[in-house]
Amino acid sequence: MTTLHTPLIELRDVSKRFGSHTAIDHLSMEVREGETVALLGQTGAGKSTVMSLLMGTSSADEGTVRVAGADPARDFVALRGKLAVSFQTDRLLPWRTAQENVELGLLLLNRPRAEARERAAQWLRRVKLGDAGHKYPAELSGGMRQRVSLARALAVDPALVLLDESFSQLDHVTSQTLRRDFAEIVREQRKTCVFVTHRIEDALEIADRILVLAAPARVCLELSVSAEQRQDTACMARMHQQIERAIGGDTDTTAEAEPDPSSFTTTDH
Ligand SMILES: Nc1ncnc2c1ncn2[C@@H]1O[C@H](COP(=O)(O)OP(=O)(O)OP(=O)(O)O)[C@@H](O)[C@H]1O
Ligand SMILES: [Mg+2]
The missing domain is CATH 3.40.50.300 (P-loop containing nucleotide triphosphate hydrolases)
Incomplete structure (x- = not known):
């Protein structure tokens, strides 16, 4: 406990x-x-x-x-x-296939090769890329690369x-x-x-x-969001609004407001 x-x-x-x-x-x-x-x-x-x-x-x-x-x-x-991490950019190794990218984390943790292969295949299936394991990142769409990246993050069974x-x-x-x-x-x-x-x-x-x-x-x-609250549409709508206001600095309820002029040149990292 x-x-x-x-x-x-x-x-x-x-x-x-x-x-x-x-x-x-x-x-x-x-x-x-x-x-x-x-x-x-x-x-x-x-x-x-x-x-x-x-x-x-x-x-x-x-x-x-x-x-x-x-x-x-x-x-x-x-x-x-x-610790498993998945980034804003996918950071897949371009010279490795999707399957090999997912295997990598496991191999780095000294898991046996056969286990790495099996778990990687399992996770690729889980993210609906079961038949794209042999493809290289350049052959995948942005969304598919994100999914490979997520599979790689979760395959090592991190805490x-x-x-x-x-x-x-x-x-x-x-x-x-x-x-x-x-x-x-x-x-x-x-x-x-x-x-x-x-x-x-x-x-x-x-x-x-x-x-x-x-x-x-x-x-x-x-x-905090509880399972009961998630079932309650009105409650969700209220929370949504509250969050939107907090993000907008409480002055604006439209989340995707105009960019802050004091703003940053965002670097993708
Ligand atoms: N390596 C860096 N060098 C200089 N400034 C940085 C660096 N990384 C972040 N910053 C600055 O720190 C602030 C916070 O940046 P951060 O990337 O954490 O924002 P964020 O909330 O992740 O934004 P986004 O939603 O665009 O990803 C910004 O003003 C950014 O310009
Ligand atoms: Mg960021």
């Missing part, structure tokens, strides 16, 4: 600057084991920066970041195989899944199917998951808890 209350992720008073620009300003947040958390917020709010701290690809200037008790920027070994806009490039029907599958997988396997999305519907459909970030990465709204 106690493990349920152990935060798997803990950010304490974390700040991160890029030169003179403050991307994260004294952010504290926790994610418990088995919990699925969605990060929402305008472009430049700091969502990917938070993810990069969790992945250990960058380190905080101030404060502490703990994932499963380890500092992800330092303790690579402690977190090896526990923590981090997803940054993985569904954004998918066509509507595919993304809906994959979202359902994804929600089912994280719930079924009680995976801890943090995902970044621009789609409020995704967050409401999948997450146990929703955090809306506003630059510089501070939480401006936190909402």
